[in-house]
Amino acid sequence: MRLVPTAEQRELRDAVRSFLAAASPLPAVRRAMESEAGHDPEVYRRLAGELGLTGLIVPEEHGGTGAGHAELAVVLEETGAALLPGPFLATTLAAILLTETGEKEILAGVAAGTTTATVVLDGNRALNGAEADVVLTIDGDRVLARTGGERRPLRTLDPTRRQALVEPGGEVAAVSADGIARARDLFAVAVAAEQLGVLRAALEAIVAYSRIRVAFNRVIGSYQAVKHRLADMHCTLEQAESIVRYAAWAADEAPAELPGAAALAQAYLGRACFEVASGSLLLHGGIGFTWEHDAHLYYKRAKADEVLLGPPRVHRARLADLLEL
Amino acid sequence: MDLEEYRRRARTWLEANVPDVPDGRAGQGGGAADPGGVAAAKEFMAKLYDAGYSGITWPAEWGGQGLTQAEERAFAAEAAAFTLPTYVFSIGLGMCGPTLVDLGTDAQRRRHIRPLLRGEEIWCQLFSEPAAGSDVAALQTRATATDGGWVVDGQKVWTSVAQHADRGLLLARTDVDVPKHRGLTMFIVDMHAPGVTVRPLRDMTGRAHFNEIFFDGVHIPAENVVGRVGDGWNCAVTTLLHERLSISSGVGMGGQKDNPVAFEALRRSADTADPVVRDRLVELHIRSRALALFNQRLAQETKAGIFPGARGSAAKLLLAELTMFQADLATSLAGPEAVAWSEDGTGDGPEGDAGTAGGGGLAHALALAPAMALGGGTNEIMRNIVSERVLNLPPEPRTDKNVPFKELRTSGEAPR
Numbered sequence: 001m002r003l004v005p006t007a008e009q010r011e012l013r014d015a016v017r018s019f020l021a022a023a024s025p026l027p028a029v030r031r032a033m034e035s036e037a038g039h040d041p042e043v044y045r046r047l048a049g050e051l052g053l054t055g056l057i058v059p060e061e062h063g064g065t066g067a068g069h070a071e072l073a074v075v076l077e078e079t080g081a082a083l084l085p086g087p088f089l090a091t092t093l094a095a096i097l098l099t100e101t102g103e104k105e106i107l108a109g110v111a112a113g114t115t116t117a118t119v120v121l122d123g124n125r126a127l128n129g130a131e132a133d134v135v136l137t138i139d140g141d142r143v144l145a146r147t148g149g150e151r152r153p154l155r156t157l158d159p160t161r162r163q164a165l166v167e168p169g170g171e172v173a174a175v176s177a178d179g180i181a182r183a184r185d186l187f188a189v190a191v192a193a194e195q196l197g198v199l200r201a202a203l204e205a206i207v208a209y210s211r212i213r214v215a216f217n218r219v220i221g222s223y224q225a226v227k228h229r230l231a232d233m234h235c236t237l238e239q240a241e242s243i244v245r246y247a248a249w250a251a252d253e254a255p256a257e258l259p260g261a262a263a264l265a266q267a268y269l270g271r272a273c274f275e276v277a278s279g280s281l282l283l284h285g286g287i288g289f290t291w292e293h294d295a296h297l298y299y300k301r302a303k304a305d306e307v308l309l310g311p312p313r314v315h316r317a318r319l320a321d322l323l324e325l
Numbered sequence: 326m327d328l329e330e331y332r333r334r335a336r337t338w339l340e341a342n343v344p345d346v347p348d349g350r351a352g353q354g355g356g357a358a359d360p361g362g363v364a365a366a367k368e369f370m371a372k373l374y375d376a377g378y379s380g381i382t383w384p385a386e387w388g389g390q391g392l393t394q395a396e397e398r399a400f401a402a403e404a405a406a407f408t409l410p411t412y413v414f415s416i417g418l419g420m421c422g423p424t425l426v427d428l429g430t431d432a433q434r435r436r437h438i439r440p441l442l443r444g445e446e447i448w449c450q451l452f453s454e455p456a457a458g459s460d461v462a463a464l465q466t467r468a469t470a471t472d473g474g475w476v477v478d479g480q481k482v483w484t485s486v487a488q489h490a491d492r493g494l495l496l497a498r499t500d501v502d503v504p505k506h507r508g509l510t511m512f513i514v515d516m517h518a519p520g521v522t523v524r525p526l527r528d529m530t531g532r533a534h535f536n537e538i539f540f541d542g543v544h545i546p547a548e549n550v551v552g553r554v555g556d557g558w559n560c561a562v563t564t565l566l567h568e569r570l571s572i573s574s575g576v577g578m579g580g581q582k583d584n585p586v587a588f589e590a591l592r593r594s595a596d597t598a599d600p601v602v603r604d605r606l607v608e609l610h611i612r613s614r615a616l617a618l619f620n621q622r623l624a625q626e627t628k629a630g631i632f633p634g635a636r637g638s639a640a641k642l643l644l645a646e647l648t649m650f651q652a653d654l655a656t657s658l659a660g661p662e663a664v665a666w667s668e669d670g671t672g673d674g675p676e677g678d679a680g681t682a683g684g685g686g687l688a689h690a691l692a693l694a695p696a697m698a699l700g701g702g703t704n705e706i707m708r709n710i711v712s713e714r715v716l717n718l719p720p721e722p723r724t725d726k727n728v729p730f731k732e733l734r735t736s737g738e739a740p741r
Binding site (some may be wrong): 001002004134207217219221222228234238241242243245246264267268319323 | 604626639713720
């Protein structure tokens with residue numbers, strides 16, 4: 001089992017982090033989320049082109065890099081920490097589904113960055129469903145693909161990521177019951193990696209603020225009431241990172257462990273991320289309740305992610321089944 | 326010998342030599358309830374040492390095996406399936422011995438390390454006092470210089486295995502005219518010396534896991550000073566670092582096989598058809614896996630040369646919280662049977678089985694649970710350490726750092 005990133009994975013992380021710090025800092029995220037598109041297409045284009053991230057896990061014969069889920073987790077942690085708007089997660093979930101079911105044609109466009117795609121997750125709802133070029137629907141052991149069809153944008157809690165009602169169905173793109181089952185577990189790992197990034201960024205924000213905000217002639221980070229909550233949040237972060245590394249390792253190296261690891265990752269990270277994001281917001285005091293402060297963006301992303309793959313009880317019930325309780 | 330061969334031989338040795346002790350309590354010195362436990366433990370420890378499995382990574386010149394972490398991990402992995410009767414040596418192996426390896430004189434290492442590793446001499450650690458718990462640097466036990474050595478007067482408390490100990494690692498105040506952290510010195514004390522009184526301290530489990538120790542004019546020879554006179558605080562920090570590492574690595578601790586609050590035991594005893602019960606067990610699984618994976622990650626980082634430092638305190642805090650949660654959960658799931666049981670250990674607990682839920686096992690686990698949250702630093706102290714040394718937040722305002730010790734307020738009697 002490997003729980004510590006390799007030197008190459010750390011380099012990848014640093015590259016994505018510095019790219020996002022320059023191309024999509026929080027003020028740019030705010031501009032993007034209030035724009036008509038809801039994201040900056042130029043950032044997505046460079047993420048796909050310069051960095052090749054839309055093809056990261058796509059096999060080389062289909063135009064991708066053929067990297068593993070440990071690498072993908074490192075990337076999603078950074079896009080999560082940056083609260084990156086736009087279709088990167090949606091397209092990544094689509095790439096996972098198409099790769100696992102052996103589809104080739106749509107996948108080539110996704111890897112090249114010329115096609116954006118999304119997956120219908122629940123009912124007729126899809127992340128970035130209004131703007132995605134291709135909408136994928138899981139129907140039993142088949143993956144259906146539709147370009148076009150009716151798209152109805154939804155209003156969302158999280159202003160940094162859009163959702164829409166879409167028209168499911170379309171042409172059969174691939175058939176594979178095993179591939180679909182594995183893809184669902186990999187969705188759980190991918191979202192958990194994003195949640196780890198959101199958690200880390202929300203904690204870093206309040207730790208930094210608690211070192212400069214003064215009350216009663218002392219910085220608030222010198223009060224045990226604050227320090228002890230931050231220490232607990234750090235403990236949560238340590239466990240969250242350990243679980244994400246484990247789940248990503250299982251995805252790459254131990255397929256038999258993947259279902260349990262994936263359910264564990266969603267069951268732990270969903271709660272952990274929201275609790276840390278809400279703790280971070282509260283410790284900011286009144287400023288954290290304002291629209292202009294970023295604390296609510298982490299808080300809202302954390303809740304949106306916690307329920308993205310179904311209500312949290314779904315993952316806990318799955319764990320109970322896997323443990324044969 | 327390659328690692329696989331080392332591991333195979335260790336397994337063979339363990340199978341042939343670990344005594345069959347059903348409740349894993351041997352060597353814990355349970356008093357009249359466990360006569361002969363210490364003698365049997367010493368016999369086992371000598372065999373363990375002679376076979377080359379005690380002090381695996383310790384320097385060979387002082388009596389260790391001089392091998393690497395890889396061999397130690399391989400042995401620990403095999404030993405996890407057994408309950409080794411080594412609890413009584415855990416303080417020596419986990420804290421006192423490593424401190425002497427780090428800071429002792431060659432004469433001290435030559436005299437003490439081999440008998441410690443072979444179980445011939447049992448060690449205890451003498452830091453905490455009634456008025457110096459979290460704030461251990463406030464301790465008041467005095468060591469006064471005299472001809473050829475020191476004379477010690479004072480009281481220590483929470484001292485595990487002291488009733489069996491031959492040697493103690495003592496922290497005492499040698500100067501009251503300087504600030505508290507600068508007036509301390511570490512000593513090796515002979516626990517059989519005149520003036521040393523050991524009294525068992527009955528804890529909330531009803532057993533005597535701890536002792537209180539009284540020093541009344543106890544003479545310590547000059548060559549028993551560890552490190553430099555006045556540098557005892559830095560020495561103690563070394564010991565406490567080893568303590569936290571030994572707690573998280575489980576030095577001298579038994580396996581999980583007889584634990585009535587373990588997940589596997591609860592799965593057998595609880596009604597898992599009830600969705601609430603199922604969800605509570607899922608919660609236990611989640612927390613247990615989260616901490617186990619964190620500990621594994623810390624171990625992998627250490628191996629890769631990333632020193633965990635104060636992050637070990639996060640692992641200790643999480644273990645303390647998990648221990649409380651688990652005992653609370655197990656007793657709540659069992660219901661009334663958890664808190665009342667018959668003398669012979671039958672008819673109590675869902676299975677009426679002394680090895681699992683019955684026989685007062687759950688009640689004992691509940692009563693023992695707070696120990697992990699208090700020993701080796703309270704949860705509040707761990708949170709201070711994590712926030713100050715991992716998150717780099719400012720320390721508490723301190724009014725005691727630059728004032729001579731004799732001018733400070735104390736919880737107990739006035740400083741002498």
